[in-house]
Amino acid sequence: MGKKNVLVGQSGGPTAVINASLSGVIREGLAKSSHIGTVYGMVHGVEGFLEGWYLDLGKELSLEDLERLRVTPAAYLGSCRYKLPEDLSSQVYPLLFAKLQELNIGYFLYIGGNDSMDTVSKLSRYGAQRGSDICFVGIPKTIDNDLILTDHTPGFGSAAKYVASTVREIVLDSSVYRQKSVTIIELMGRHTGWLTAASVLARKEKQDNPALIYLPERAFSLEQFAQDVEKELERRRCVVVCVSEGIADSEGTFLCEYGDQKLASCLGRGLAASDSSNTKQAALDNFGHKMLTGCGKVLERFVRERFGVKVRSVEMNVSQRCSGMLASMTDIEEAEKAGQAGVSFALEEKTGIMVSFVRRENTEMYDLDFEAVDVNQVCNQEKTVPLSWIEENGNDIKEDYMDYVLPLIQGGVVLPMKDGVPDYLYRKVKFFD
Amino acid sequence: MGKKNVLVGQSGGPTAVINASLSGVIREGLAKSSHIGTVYGMVHGVEGFLEGWYLDLGKELSLEDLERLRVTPAAYLGSCRYKLPEDLSSQVYPLLFAKLQELNIGYFLYIGGNDSMDTVSKLSRYGAQRGSDICFVGIPKTIDNDLILTDHTPGFGSAAKYVASTVREIVLDSSVYRQKSVTIIELMGRHTGWLTAASVLARKEKQDNPALIYLPERAFSLEQFAQDVEKELERRRCVVVCVSEGIADSEGTFLCEYGDQKLASCLGRGLAASDSSNTKQAALDNFGHKMLTGCGKVLERFVRERFGVKVRSVEMNVSQRCSGMLASMTDIEEAEKAGQAGVSFALEEKTGIMVSFVRRENTEMYDLDFEAVDVNQVCNQEKTVPLSWIEENGNDIKEDYMDYVLPLIQGGVVLPMKDGVPDYLYRKVKFFD
Numbered sequence: 001m002g003k004k005n006v007l008v009g010q011s012g013g014p015t016a017v018i019n020a021s022l023s024g025v026i027r028e029g030l031a032k033s034s035h036i037g038t039v040y041g042m043v044h045g046v047e048g049f050l051e052g053w054y055l056d057l058g059k060e061l062s063l064e065d066l067e068r069l070r071v072t073p074a075a076y077l078g079s080c081r082y083k084l085p086e087d088l089s090s091q092v093y094p095l096l097f098a099k100l101q102e103l104n105i106g107y108f109l110y111i112g113g114n115d116s117m118d119t120v121s122k123l124s125r126y127g128a129q130r131g132s133d134i135c136f137v138g139i140p141k142t143i144d145n146d147l148i149l150t151d152h153t154p155g156f157g158s159a160a161k162y163v164a165s166t167v168r169e170i171v172l173d174s175s176v177y178r179q180k181s182v183t184i185i186e187l188m189g190r191h192t193g194w195l196t197a198a199s200v201l202a203r204k205e206k207q208d209n210p211a212l213i214y215l216p217e218r219a220f221s222l223e224q225f226a227q228d229v230e231k232e233l234e235r236r237r238c239v240v241v242c243v244s245e246g247i248a249d250s251e252g253t254f255l256c257e258y259g260d261q262k263l264a265s266c267l268g269r270g271l272a273a274s275d276s277s278n279t280k281q282a283a284l285d286n287f288g289h290k291m292l293t294g295c296g297k298v299l300e301r302f303v304r305e306r307f308g309v310k311v312r313s314v315e316m317n318v319s320q321r322c323s324g325m326l327a328s329m330t331d332i333e334e335a336e337k338a339g340q341a342g343v344s345f346a347l348e349e350k351t352g353i354m355v356s357f358v359r360r361e362n363t364e365m366y367d368l369d370f371e372a373v374d375v376n377q378v379c380n381q382e383k384t385v386p387l388s389w390i391e392e393n394g395n396d397i398k399e400d401y402m403d404y405v406l407p408l409i410q411g412g413v414v415l416p417m418k419d420g421v422p423d424y425l426y427r428k429v430k431f432f433d
Numbered sequence: 434m435g436k437k438n439v440l441v442g443q444s445g446g447p448t449a450v451i452n453a454s455l456s457g458v459i460r461e462g463l464a465k466s467s468h469i470g471t472v473y474g475m476v477h478g479v480e481g482f483l484e485g486w487y488l489d490l491g492k493e494l495s496l497e498d499l500e501r502l503r504v505t506p507a508a509y510l511g512s513c514r515y516k517l518p519e520d521l522s523s524q525v526y527p528l529l530f531a532k533l534q535e536l537n538i539g540y541f542l543y544i545g546g547n548d549s550m551d552t553v554s555k556l557s558r559y560g561a562q563r564g565s566d567i568c569f570v571g572i573p574k575t576i577d578n579d580l581i582l583t584d585h586t587p588g589f590g591s592a593a594k595y596v597a598s599t600v601r602e603i604v605l606d607s608s609v610y611r612q613k614s615v616t617i618i619e620l621m622g623r624h625t626g627w628l629t630a631a632s633v634l635a636r637k638e639k640q641d642n643p644a645l646i647y648l649p650e651r652a653f654s655l656e657q658f659a660q661d662v663e664k665e666l667e668r669r670r671c672v673v674v675c676v677s678e679g680i681a682d683s684e685g686t687f688l689c690e691y692g693d694q695k696l697a698s699c700l701g702r703g704l705a706a707s708d709s710s711n712t713k714q715a716a717l718d719n720f721g722h723k724m725l726t727g728c729g730k731v732l733e734r735f736v737r738e739r740f741g742v743k744v745r746s747v748e749m750n751v752s753q754r755c756s757g758m759l760a761s762m763t764d765i766e767e768a769e770k771a772g773q774a775g776v777s778f779a780l781e782e783k784t785g786i787m788v789s790f791v792r793r794e795n796t797e798m799y800d801l802d803f804e805a806v807d808v809n810q811v812c813n814q815e816k817t818v819p820l821s822w823i824e825e826n827g828n829d830i831k832e833d834y835m836d837y838v839l840p841l842i843q844g845g846v847v848l849p850m851k852d853g854v855p856d857y858l859y860r861k862v863k864f865f866d
Contacts, residue, residue, distance in 0.1 A: 014606050044611045074605035081610070165854045166752055172507035172857065173447045173755035177514070178477045201854055317747045319599055322606035326758060328853065409853035420761065420842035421598045421634055424605065 004106020009042035011112035014074035015155030017335035024339025045080035068425040073324035107346035113142035117379035124352030135346040138354035145194035157331030157408035164201035181310040186296030189244035199242035200397040209240035218394035219250035256294035329411025341370035366407035437539020442475035444545035447507035448588030450768035457772020478513035501858040506757035540779035546575035550812035557785030568779040571787035578627035590764030590841035597634035614743040619729030622677035632675035642673035651827035652683035689727035762844025774803035799840035
């Protein structure tokens, strides 16, 4: 068998380290020149590849470029949110495989989250059906840390470091005045609270802010929240609360969907300038997902009406996932190794697998092994924060979580700077615009 | 005349470098031990000092503490938004001076913005009336950069560096998908656009995003905005727009106060799920200032209704002013020197002055002189971005601004880290809670 080529793509939301994984794939691919011809990159994932958008990354990127790629956030190749048809007899599959054949692809690597693992699963199953020898390998990526069968996911450590550090700064900021105040910080996390839980690391001492932390793993009760805030306002001047965007009540209604009538009924009285809505349907994004931002504003309004204190809500927004400046070096290194491991597994002719992180037990130092797990078991599953890591009353995080997350946020990055701002690597070739 | 003591306070909103100025005052005060006894710090500014809250900073802080203080954001001593009475015959003044006498204060230094310079002005005028020999000196501070008679203000450079770098990351983040999209970034700036203008530095090349930048210095027209966005959507896939929170139309109505009827009339048709408001009065904060956040959400809604493209708004929020991790080393050093210069001016028996930054002309390298200017001329004035630095159509920033701001954002900071997060200096003594 002659040399085959690698095809690598990025899919799903950006992270600080998805390009480090890409860098790992490229380096390892080019290093294995006895088995691998070159490394092609799909532009905008499978969706763009189907339109003929790809690059020869071996030609495209110099060694200096690869160094900068490693620390550049967001997705260098461009991303997509394309779902392959469930029906493997769809015409998309032979079309895609014809294109793979054209480029003499032997190894298909896809860096992404849940939906991207679904793509790897489908392609490997279709490949098996037609007796293809292409190896399909998934490389995990998500700030949400919600993939199963892996200790954690690349991207999470950097996001957690960003959240912990930034919440600490907001705590400092929020406490400069002597007035009593409540600050509500809304963090990313639709169904899982892994990232919001990292706000616990903002505390230097146990009694420090954030005083209250709520995750989607437990049903949120506005009444319980009011009691929690009241108690905190009695013992401290400034109360900082961290919440996941996806918190929902016991009936499954997202807090960001609470309308004025619902708030009024929780308050036991009308609101100033209220509308008549009980709940508001959250708007849908272009992929049909509910946009769940806004619970911070709902809670801000509730606290203002209920307690009459100074209150502010902060939606931490996209910097959580795309801040390269505060990336964790541990995360960058692991992401890159995940990319390298993906190529190694493919060369061992493993297919239909995802690179998994296994934390070594019984060692003094934190260290990882990289293993291959069945991608079919991973996709469309969701790993939540264990309930035993959340305080019983649902408003704080336990020590177990801290032991888990601390190694992942260690080490900082020194970025190439130009004119006082980070000199990230931009893709030269644009395929449209 | 025996040794006198220094009293220093912080006032107004937090910045990344207000503690660097404090560090400068303390170092210079303690260094001049032949003339100065010790350096006291007011806790929560004049307001807290009137209640008897102060610290002996010479005893409180070790040399190692001072190093950490220098890079810790927000206000170590606590801040206030206290305005002294206009009427100099108010009982507050003799009360305050009695307290100054008690501590044998010879030099009163106040680090703050506009309102704080007003405090320095009033105290120096009252002091002159009663023949006091206490020197009152203001040290400028504000991310808004809106003080007159100084080239720029400490705090602005770090905020500008944060904005430039973070907008660059959001631009990367916003462009990972192939779908057309508009991203609106709302930046701080109620009346002046100094900080929003720094988003121009996010571009690597002239044609890069952010494509459109709007400052409060020019009247904002929703119709013109629609035309600008339309034009940009024709030539690029992803359009990033930066706006100051305080943009207002030609009638002086803030965009954040635009209600659904107003939006509908600009669209020439009704909105989905609209209310009947023409304008909404912005809520007031606890100091009676209008809370001007929200224009990003208004523009997001407008763009969604008008163009039907994917749109997101990002309110950059308090991290602009309190991110120590992305502080500019130039800014930190200048802030510290401003503190030192304040002590020097006070020892020269200058009073009723503010430390001013004067940029040296006709030199190759950027460099500053520190001068004393009449604080009475500074307070209650506002410096806006020169209209000649803004493009005629009001949607972009000219080269002159870049020449002005670039030196201020140079150099990064290495923070003391512990457990993966910045190990900032916290005040040990709490006066209440």
